Amino acid sequence: MQIGIVGLPNVGKTTLFNALTRGHAKVEIYPFTTIEPNIGVVEVPDERLERLKELIEACEVTPATIEFLDIAGLVKGASKGEGLGNQFLAKIREVEAIVHIVRCFSDPNIAHIAPDLNPIRDIEIVNLELALADLELIEKRREKIEKDPEAKEELKLLGRVAESLSKGEPPELNEKEKEVLKGYHLLSLKPTLYVANLSDGEKIPEELKKYRAIGIYTKLESEMQELPEEERAQFRAELGIGEEGLERLIRESYRLLGLITFFTLERKKLRAWTLEDGRSIREAAGRIHSDMEKGFIKAEVINYSDLVGVGSLLKAREKGFLRIEGKDYRVAEGDIITIKFHLTR
Ligand SMILES: Nc1nc2c(ncn2[C@@H]2O[C@H](COP(=O)(O)OP(=O)(O)OP(=O)(O)O)[C@@H](O)[C@H]2O)c(=O)[nH]1
Ligand SMILES: [Mg+2]
Known part of the structure; x- marks a missing residue:
């Protein structure tokens, strides 16, 4: 299973990726640090494995894994080739789900698209680009099958999907329609988990609740990966971070999918x-x-x-x-x- 991390430039995508994979992919204070995608495998934490190991006296235990893909930041106009543009959208067409990370931390040293923090605006910019890229794909397909008498149903379906996407709404689809659309790998239809990248100690902004976002102290989490496990637990307790954010992210991905x-x-x-x-x-x-x-x-x-x-x-x-x-x-x-x-x- 593969999950793609998307978001605006410089919001902490690679920092999250490193925290998840215990990796050391390049993180910088300027945007467009990531060009070539980073790919990493994460073991799915599951406390049942330890218990089972004891009960069955197993000698070898292998957890399930998820692959995370960290790509370049998307900007306004990405679907039309702005920034590092379209090529990255193609990279996430194949993933099964999306983690959409949004900046909620303030730091004057780290450039952002605007001086203020406005997570909803940021989410909408990225989602619009995803929808525009999908619309372009749908348009191409419609032109191709327009005159095919056998493709009437599909054409109708595509028309309806395009209309919803251009209004920024998810289309209502039955199981059969979902099956037909699977082959299109539409970005807007992928299950998405929103992650609020929080400043240390901050809570999720109220307005993000409707996106059912989960909050993660991404920078702190990535720094903590350097510590041995016992120290991490102690650190967590001292900071009052109850549940492990990263584990929650993985669990939520399971639920979502x-x-x-x-x-x-x-x-x-x-x-x-x-x-x-x-x-x-x-x-x-x-x-x-x-x-x-x-x-x-x-x-x-x-x-x-x-x-x-x-x-x-x-x-x-x-x-x-x-x-x-x-x-x-x-x-x-x-x-x-x-x-x-x-x-x-
Ligand atoms: N203060 C603060 N800085 C953070 C946080 N998360 C990330 N950063 C910093 O933000 C900068 C950008 O982080 P990256 O992880 O490279 O961001 P990105 O989204 O991968 O950026 P691009 O690949 O350039 O699009 C780095 O200097 C990080 O250390 C955070 O929670 N708080
Ligand atoms: Mg990056």
């Missing part, structure tokens, strides 16, 4: 995986290896909560908590699965 976690256990190797909610166990098998999906026979399943409840795999087996499921079983959050398959080649 409708993702669940399942676990596999194979020869004492425990591993967490990410899956869209509603998928079958056969599809889950495909995430691990395409051979497992093709040759799927059955799976042995136990849910995390049941296992923790009884305390061991042996007891779980005695109590009948370990179930055999067929290919259509819908995987639930926290399922621990072992897949039986045959090689089809």
Whole structure:
């Protein structure tokens, strides 16, 4: 899974990226520091893994991962090629979700598009550019299929989407329409998590509540990544930052994207995986290896909560908590699965 970080120039995108990935990508006080995108992998924090490790006596634990993509800042006119423009919009077409970071910290040394702080204005500038880039793409497609009698439905749908986007409103779509539009990779339709980059100790501005933004002290978080884990916890306690902001960001991304976690256990190797909610166990098998999906026979399943409840795999087996499921079983959050398959080649 890939998530793209967008925002105006110089708002802290790379600082957030570094905090998330414990990276050292270049951060400067001037805009357009990032030119080539930074890509980094982040482990999804999951306290269940530790508990499971003990219960199953696993020797190796691999958490699920998310990939973050940090790109150049967007400016007014980006969709028309201003700033570093269009090329970066293309880079985020492929991501599954967007983290839109907005500047809420004040610092006279760090240039911003205007002397005042106005997060709503900033969000609207970026969203307008995303919508304009989408409109251009839709327009091109409409011209192409205009005379195709078989594309009438699609043409109608595109017209409706274009109308909504030009009004700055999200279009109302049913499942089938969403499916048709998937191939377009429209930026405006991607699930978006808004992040307010706050000055130390500040709270989220009231006006950002309607965007359901989460607040992060990005600079502090990135600096704290340099500390050992125990010191970070102590530092957090002293500063009164309760919940770890970055973990929350990752958790919220899961919620936003409708993702669940399942676990596999194979020869004492425990591993967490990410899956869209509603998928079958056969599809889950495909995430691990395409051979497992093709040759799927059955799976042995136990849910995390049941296992923790009884305390061991042996007891779980005695109590009948370990179930055999067929290919259509819908995987639930926290399922621990072992897949039986045959090689089809
Ligand atoms: N005071 C303060 N400065 C911050 C904060 N977050 C980032 N900065 C500073 O803002 C400047 C820009 O940060 P970057 O992370 O490079 O911003 P960016 O959005 O990636 O910038 P571009 O790649 O140039 O678009 C750096 O000097 C950061 O140290 C913050 O929360 N508070
Ligand atoms: Mg940057």
